[in-house]
Amino acid sequence: MMNNGIQIIGTQRSGSNLLRVMLDQSAEIASPHPPHILVTFMPLLASYGTLDAVSYRQLVKDVVAYVNVNPVPWEGVVLDEEEIFRQSESYHLFTLNRLIYEQAAISKNAKYWCCKSMANVHYAAEMEAFGLQPKYVFLYRDGRDVACSFKKAIVGEKHIYHLAQQWKKDQMACIRLREILPADRFFSLNYETLITAPENEIRRLCTFLDIDYHPDMLQFHGSKTSKLTAAAGEMWSNLEKPIISNNTGKFLNEFKDNDLEIFELVAGEVLTALDYKRYALDADQRLIDAAQLANYDQENEILKQEALAVARPSDLENRAPQLQILKEIKSRTTCKVQSI
Template structure:
């Protein structure tokens, strides 16, 4: 059997990560399924299971995670999980081991050698991932944070007020850049979204070289694949995956930002924008825009906007997310009962 290794994509959502995921998934070497966000969702729940040294507790965790992945809004095509097999193959009783074995099932089905996890917030668990040893290489995908914010404003997930969008984006990039300093250069690849869409062939060839795999032309024909079709049909956020790369998909914030949005974002995250090579556009620096009183107002507005985004969301988007939400609710209720 070929040796199998893990890749972790890091950064912030709405940065072209699903585009990159489906491009990579066209390679015969890589399985890159839509993320179920196993670590992000189950680390906060681990205390409910008790010590995982107990086989009964560990078996329950494995069972819940398999059910959760099976309920993913975008299904893992053709991947069938055997709960007992995961338990038997575990080298240790840990959430990180379950995460590894879940993803390995996807690449084993494909007879490839690499699996890629697109749960970008896993950068916050990089110490545990390094200790576990399941990630061979990291891909840091980054995009102009102001365009990321403009995209999140229209999405069903994430923060909604510009202050909190800027704060989250800044924090994510700083965490990624910190990791970059701690792992060897041959394990860390930085990919700029704007470069990716401007010259996709060059960018993907460089990525393939980093991963030691062969570039294939069908990687850039991703939009004709079943993976893209199924993902696009699963939510409004992913509808563009059935289209070729949009080379001009940049600078949208210049047209969509509202009053003070640009200045607030650059006050909060201007230093990181500059570090990543993005120009600043705001000519003034009104610190009052991020005063304590203003932030309290932004907090309330953020809550209101999040609620409104759910009201405005398409019924199909909400329906696709219900099964996983129900599983998490049942886990909490089961322990409390």
């Protein structure tokens, strides 16, 4: 089994697409835009039953179809279902995910494949037990700025309470993983340092990965992969621009009402653990009382619907093919249940 993977972990909206396209400028790394294979298909595995030759073949077909309609195309990568099935030494989604990413590396003749599905940190223990041992890059950003970014995005939670909970959960999973892995397999990268001292940070990362640094890594914005990604969604539009070195502390102006207090009540200890300054040390604990949470849940759902309502039509269109595949998989499951 090849362990030539790089897994970026943390929370989305932390500069992970920036890091991905920077790494993709290296001839030694294939870093395609992530279709989030594990996060999407792990919850669906029960519908395939016990994975045998028949059900695994269907899973391969579904996952390959899903990757092929990713909002940002995997240019130059041809995924042959039959070849992937034949190469699978076990009928497992982890195997399938690895083989698909390895195909991206083979297509580029690269040393590494790189997966930017940051929530895969929640499957890290299972991946390690399975025998997959990628190098992990923990990219972290001030969670309050992450929350600001998610509030404007087409995806993700929208209420500050839910955003704080998600960020806290993700960072804690990364910190726990850092504690148990050897130093040669775990690299911590701070977003704020990356955008203010990019060459130094990327050189450090290249040393960790044992690859050569190349100046093109900082000229990512002119690359084809950056342009394809920027064209596929409004929330990736900055990839066509050079690094925005002052893209920090936005929450100080953008947070409203009790946003700061709620975020720091939920995730303040994690902010401190990652060396971020806290501002609401005397926040009213009642802001996150159980009595408030039902209201926050309701507001979160309303805000999600509003985000979809104002989304750019092309962004929704780019996501529609993947949603259709998931709908078909779920409808097959429903039919199966009804026929029993």
